[in-house]
Each structure stands twice: as structure tokens, then as C-alpha cells.
Amino acid sequence: MKRGCWERAVRCGCYAAGFWVVSGAVAVVGFAVRQGAPHVTPKLLFGGVSAREALFGGAPVFDGLWPAVVGTFYLVAGAVALAAPLGLATGIYLAEFSRGRLKEVLTVFFDVLAGVPSVVVGLFGFSVSLLLHKMVSPRLGPCLLVAAFSLMILVLPYVIRATQSALEGVPQEVRITALSLGADPVQNLAWVLIPHSFRGIASGLLLAVGRCAEDTAVILLTGVVVTAGVPRSLLDPFEALPFYIYYVSTQYASPEELERGFGAALILLGVSVSLFAVAYAVRRAVGHWALYRA
Amino acid sequence: MTTVGEIHAVNPRMTCRRVNVYYGDKHAIKNVSIDIGRNEVLAMIGPSGCGKSTFLRCLNRMNDTIEGCRVTGTITLDGQDIYDPDLDVVLLRAQVGMVFQKPNPFPKSIYDNIAYGPKIHGLAQTRAELDEIVETSLRKAGLWDEVKDRLDHPGTGLSGGQQQRLCIARAIAVSPEVILMDEPCSALDPIATARIEELIHELREQYTIVIVTHSMQQAARVSQRTAFFHLGDLIEVGPTDRIFTRPRHPLTEDYITGRFG
Numbered sequence: 001m002k003r004g005c006w007e008r009a010v011r012c013g014c015y016a017a018g019f020w021v022v023s024g025a026v027a028v029v030g031f032a033v034r035q036g037a038p039h040v041t042p043k044l045l046f047g048g049v050s051a052r053e054a055l056f057g058g059a060p061v062f063d064g065l066w067p068a069v070v071g072t073f074y075l076v077a078g079a080v081a082l083a084a085p086l087g088l089a090t091g092i093y094l095a096e097f098s099r100g101r102l103k104e105v106l107t108v109f110f111d112v113l114a115g116v117p118s119v120v121v122g123l124f125g126f127s128v129s130l131l132l133h134k135m136v137s138p139r140l141g142p143c144l145l146v147a148a149f150s151l152m153i154l155v156l157p158y159v160i161r162a163t164q165s166a167l168e169g170v171p172q173e174v175r176i177t178a179l180s181l182g183a184d185p186v187q188n189l190a191w192v193l194i195p196h197s198f199r200g201i202a203s204g205l206l207l208a209v210g211r212c213a214e215d216t217a218v219i220l221l222t223g224v225v226v227t228a229g230v231p232r233s234l235l236d237p238f239e240a241l242p243f244y245i246y247y248v249s250t251q252y253a254s255p256e257e258l259e260r261g262f263g264a265a266l267i268l269l270g271v272s273v274s275l276f277a278v279a280y281a282v283r284r285a286v287g288h289w290a291l292y293r294a
Numbered sequence: 295m296t297t298v299g300e301i302h303a304v305n306p307r308m309t310c311r312r313v314n315v316y317y318g319d320k321h322a323i324k325n326v327s328i329d330i331g332r333n334e335v336l337a338m339i340g341p342s343g344c345g346k347s348t349f350l351r352c353l354n355r356m357n358d359t360i361e362g363c364r365v366t367g368t369i370t371l372d373g374q375d376i377y378d379p380d381l382d383v384v385l386l387r388a389q390v391g392m393v394f395q396k397p398n399p400f401p402k403s404i405y406d407n408i409a410y411g412p413k414i415h416g417l418a419q420t421r422a423e424l425d426e427i428v429e430t431s432l433r434k435a436g437l438w439d440e441v442k443d444r445l446d447h448p449g450t451g452l453s454g455g456q457q458q459r460l461c462i463a464r465a466i467a468v469s470p471e472v473i474l475m476d477e478p479c480s481a482l483d484p485i486a487t488a489r490i491e492e493l494i495h496e497l498r499e500q501y502t503i504v505i506v507t508h509s510m511q512q513a514a515r516v517s518q519r520t521a522f523f524h525l526g527d528l529i530e531v532g533p534t535d536r537i538f539t540r541p542r543h544p545l546t547e548d549y550i551t552g553r554f555g
């Protein structure tokens with residue numbers, strides 16, 4: 001009798017918590033859609049230029065969000081392209097090759113790194129760009145490359161720890177199968193361990209994608225500007241959606257400008273969702289390929 | 295503790311002398327000496343935790359993969375010390391194959407499951423040769439007729455018994471001399487079990503087989519020699535029919551009469 005009560009109470013509590021979280025998320029998204037949807041127009045994206053001209057004609061867009069959309073894509077792609085190989089390799093090292101004390105220390109270190117506030121990472125990136133400016137070339141400064149590099153530092157711990165724990169989660173009997181056939185540790189990794197832990201590894205990368213798309217503090221200090229146009233090289237400053245939203249909502253001069261901010265928020269949401277969709281599709285396709293390739 | 299019975303075999307395939315295994319401080323195998331004859335099925339029985347799997351893993355150095363595990367003593371395969379630092383464990387594991395308790399095909403096609411070993415050992419130069427190895431191995435494992443039309447299907451889609459035969463075929467594909475089986479039927483139903491036992495009979499012609507089993511009936515059905523382990527000691531070893539009819543050591547007798555286990 002008493003146990004039944006307890007069980008019901010715990011169940012209700014869990015349901016309530018889940019409901020609360022979901023409804024919170026729905027409310028936020030709903031709010032963004034309601035405020036932003038009416039303002040998401042070609043004009044918001046491309047300003048005075050026609051969409052065709054901007055997309056295919058190379059016409060510069062000055063008063064639209066298109067450069068910020070492109071900048072965000074570049075930023076995410078760049079940061080993940082930097083973080084993925086390094087993070088995977090480090091995760092593999094931690095899970096498969098490092099032992100004992102060193103492994104413990106490194107694991108704690110990456111957990112701490114995951115907790116470093118992004119503004120600190122941004123400051124670090126800023127110092128790097130100052131250093132480049134002084135030591136390498138005065139033409140260098142905050143730019144897309146430095147921002148992507150700093151974001152890489154921000155997301156590296158997620159990728160590393162996700163890779164590590166996915167690999168460590170491979171059951172012992174799976175782990176020794178290929179070894180018993182004479183595979184060496186590298187063959188075992190390539191053939192068994194990585195395909196088996198692919199989902200977990202990909203989740204780490206997904207998390208990294210999301211984090212890169214939304215982070216503002218890092219790029220604020222490492223190269224984002226209000227108007228730059230579509231970046232032409234890695235060494236150019238760039239525009240990005242989260243910064244635009246931050247900028248507009250703190251500095252708006254008219255209600256119309258604030259509305260553009262809501263439109264931008266909705267576009268950022270769309271960009272994030274499409275990045276996630278791409279990442280999911282890749283994860284499915286590659287996961288299947290890794291497991292069943294002939 | 296000295297082992298009762300005849301540990302020697304004429305013209306042995308493998309010899310083990312004064313083998314000790316430690317997991318950290320735990321002494322899991324205590325001074326075990328035994329020969330494994332050619333073309334014989336050696337059954338290892340004993341209560342759970344007595345070290346059967348541990349001893350089996352010594353025979354293809356799978357204990358190397360366990361952190362903190364230490365093996366001492368001498369084990370030879372065809373006269374060659376398998377713990378010799380110069381020995382290539384990759385080759386050793388091709389010569390001494392292993393089948394595990396739970397069927398564990400790779401989550402890949404049936405074909406790839408079999409082809410993996412030959413590929414890493416470079417046993418086939420052409421696709422045709424590889425096809426042939428796959429077919430022969432599946433035939434030897436008695437699985438060919440059941441799967442020949444769906445070699446590209448995932449191995450994990452087969453029934454438990456078929457999966458275990460697939461794993462046996464996978465081990466056979468690298469042409470081992472010895473096949474180690476660790477309770478290969480404990481996850482299977484009686485019909486699938488009977489099929490595997492039949493297979494063991496057939497394989498005995500070409501391979502030396504060491505099988506761990508918790509079923510004394512199974513040991514009696516498939517093996518010619520039986521070794522009884524207890525708390526890390528090899529208590530008694532001898533011809534299977536003799537062990538089950540006239541055990542010499544009181545612990546063996548207690549075990550086979552079901553007084554403990």
C-alpha cells in the first residue's frame with residue numbers, strides 16, 4: 001500500500017518534470033516563431049538585393065542577414081572540421097591507449113575544460129589574434145579562422161569525452177572478438193570499436209555543432225562584426241547570427257529593428273535545425289555504412 | 295597440489311607446464327600442467343569460478359588483453375613457446391581460434407564475418423579465393439546450405455544457433471590448428487546445442503578442440519579427455535569415460551555425482 005503510493009508519487013514527479021521541460025522548450029520556440037515569423041522575408045535576408053542576385057550573382061548584401069547566415073555556417077563547419085579529428089584522436093587515445101594515473105588526470109582535465117566559460121575561451125582566442133598580429137603579420141587580426149579555432153577549443157572537450165565514453169562502453173565480448181581472430185589493436189579499432197561506438201561519437205559531434213552555432217561570447221572577441229558581407233577568406237572578419245541577435249536586441253533604435261532581431265532568432269533556429277538534420281543524416285548514413293559496408 | 299591421472303599425451307599439439315595465472319593479487323590458476331593431444335576434444339569442467347575460462351584464454355594469449363592479468367609457466371604449440379617475446383600473437387591467434395559463450399558475430403554481413411580473418415592474415419589474393427574460403431568455412435560449420443543465398447545479410451539476423459555456427463566458421467576461416475570453445479552452447483536451445491555437438495564431432499578430424507562446458511552430459515558426449523578444475527587447481531584429468539565412471543579423486547567424484555557445482 002505504502003509502496004504503491006511512493007511509486008505513484010515518484011512517477012508523477014518524473015512526469016511533471018518532463019512535462020515542465022518540454023512545455024518550457026515549446027513556449028520558447030513558440031514565442032520565437034510568433035514574434036519572428038512575420039518578419040522572415042526575402043527582404044530580411046537579402047535587403048535591397050534580389051535573392052537570385054545575392055545567391056548566384058555574387059551581389060553584395062549590405063542590409064540583410066544573408067552574410068550572417070553564411071558566416072554562421074562557415075563558422076560551424078570550420079570549428080567542427082578542426083575539432084573532429086583532434087577530438088576523435090584524443091578520445092581514442094584516452095579510451096584505448098592511456099592507462100592509470102595519466103588517464104585519470106587527463107579525464108579530469110577535459111572535464112574542467114568543458115566547464116570553462118566561453119568568454120574566457122574568447123579572451124584566449126583574442127590573445128591569439130593579438131599575437132598573430134604582432135608576431136606574424138600586422139594584417140592579421142580577429143577573423144573567421146581565429147574564431148573557428150577558439151570555438152574548436154570550446155567544443156573539443158565534448159567531442160573528446162563523448163568519443164571516450166562511447167568507446168569505453170563497448171562490451172568486453174565485442175571488444176575481444178576481432179582480437180581473438182588475430183586483429184591488432186588498430187584493426188580492432190577500425191573494424192569493431194569505432195563502428196560500434198559510432199552513435200555515441202556522433203552525438204558528441206552533434207552537441208559540438210549546436211554549441212558552435214549558438215555561442216556568442218567567443219566570436220564576440222575573435223572576429224565577428226556588424227557588417228562584413230559574405231567572408232571571402234578565412235582571414236576576414238565575418239557576420240554571425242547569434243551576434244546579430246545580441247547586437248540588435250541591445251542596441252535597437254526602433255521597433256522595426258527589434259523585429260528584425262526576432263526574425264534573425266527564428267532564422268538561427270532554422271539554421272540550427274538544418275545543421276542538426278544534416279548531422280543526423282550523416283550519422284545514419286555513415287553509421288550504416290560503417291557497420292554493413294561490403 | 296598434484297593432478298590425479300595422466301596429464302601427458304602422445305605427440306601432443308600443446309603442452310602446458312606449471313602454468314599460474316594472477317589477476318592482480320588473485321591467484322586464479324595454480325601450477326597447472328597438462329598436454330593437449332592432436333585431434334582430440336579435451337573438455338574442461340568444474341564449478342563456476344574455478345578458472346576454466348582463464349585457463350582457456352592462456353592458450354591463445356587472450357589474457358594479454360586483460361589489464362592486471364599475469365601468466366607464468368610454459369605453454370607450447372607444436373613445440374614452440376607461445377609466450378616467447380619474439381612470437382607474433384597475431385599468428386598465434388590464427389593458429390589457435392576461439393569461440394565464445396555468447397554468439398558474437400560482427401554486425402556486418404555473413405560474408406564479411408567470415409572474410410575478416412582471412413583478410414587481416416592475407417590468406418586470399420583474389421576475390422575468388424576469398425569466396426572459396428568463405429564457402430569452405432561455412433560448409434565445415436554446417437551453415438552453407440542455410441545461408442548461401444543471403445551472404446550479404448547481416449550475421450546478427452541469424453538465429454542463435456546459426457550465429458554460433460557462423461562464429462565457428464569465422465574461427466575456421468583462418469585455418470587454425472586448435473579451436474578453443476568457452477561454453478559455446480550455454481546460450482542455445484537443445485536442438486541448436488545438438489547441432490553444435492555434431493559439428494564438434496566432425497571438426498575433430500581436422501582440429502584439436504578444447505571445450506569448456508558446465509554440462510557433464512555434454513562433456514561426456516563430445517570429448518575424449520576430460521579435465522576437472524577446482525578453485526584454480528587441475529584436480530584430475532583422464533579419458534572421459536573413465537573420469538565419469540571411475541573418478542579417482544574424491545572432489546571429482548563429488549562433482550560428477552552432483553554433490554556440489
Ligand SMILES: Nc1ncnc2c1ncn2[C@@H]1O[C@H](COP(=O)(O)OP(=O)(O)O)[C@@H](O)[C@H]1O
Nearest residue numbers: 317320322341342343344345346347348349360
Ligand atoms: N578479468 C578478471 N579480473 C579479475 N578476476 C577475474 C577476471 N576474470 C576472472 N577472474 C576471477 O578468476 C577466477 C576464475 O574465473 P573464470 O576463469 O572466469 O572461471 P570459470 O570460467 O571457471 O567460471 C574467478 O574467481 C574470477 O572471479
Ligand SMILES: [Mg+2]
Nearest residue numbers: 346347348476
Ligand atoms: Mg567461464
